[in-house]
Amino acid sequence: MTDIRPYRPQALGMEGPIARWYARIRGTGPQLAAARAHAAQLTAGLPEGARVLEVAPGPGYLAVEMARPGFDITGVDLSATFVQLATDAARRAGVEARFLRADAADLPLPDASVDLVVCQAAFKNFGRPVAALDEMHRVLRPGGAAVIGDMNRDATPEDIRREVDRMELGRLNAVLTWITLSGLRRRAYAADHFRIAAAASAFGTCEVRVDGLSLEIRLRRTA
DSSP states (O other): OOSSSEEEEEEEOOHHHHHHHHHOOOOOOOEEHHHHHHHHHHTTTTOTTTTEEEEEEETHHHHHHHHHOOOEEEEEESSSHHHHHHHHHHHHHOEEEEEEOOTTTTTTTTTTTTEEEEEEOOOOSSHHHHHHHHHHHHHHEEEEEEEEEBBBBTOOOEEEEEHHHHTOOOEEEEEEHHHHHHHHHTTSSSSSHHHHHHHHHSSOOOOOEEEEEEEEEEEEEOO
């Protein structure tokens, strides 16, 4: 099929020092508080002991927060560094969460085995986006949902500035983060790209919410 964007993404080498720098940026007080609030929002209404898969959890902060209430959490990431960082974060927090190294387009989970799939700030980096959606659909139980959050290609420089300001970083890290986000925005999806990808996948459709720099995409397995 034709690519769902007018260019092809290049995989980012999120290993070693760059992965640890990203973990430090995302590990500040305001960022951890945001992860805590987001975890509560994502898991609201899930039954006790529900199984949650986070695809590309990075350093694992969101996964840790979703694990605190007792949900069964698995994270799958292509980066060996992130798998180790996330495992360490879960151990420090005293929560149960497992992290595996694998490709988003080839998830090492059984069919219909999870209640919720979460993927945050990573989908734009997937080399096979429709295959990744198909895998999310495969591992979801009927009635389960996938929630993807990522950058909005149509965001403005002002949207990026507001996001960096909310992170409350030091001056150097704020500049580096602004440069990084500006570059990543050029690789990101617009809302219509996600609609095209969902239509080409086993989900068939999706709901898209646009909020400045961010997109939230919700997909559901109906059967």
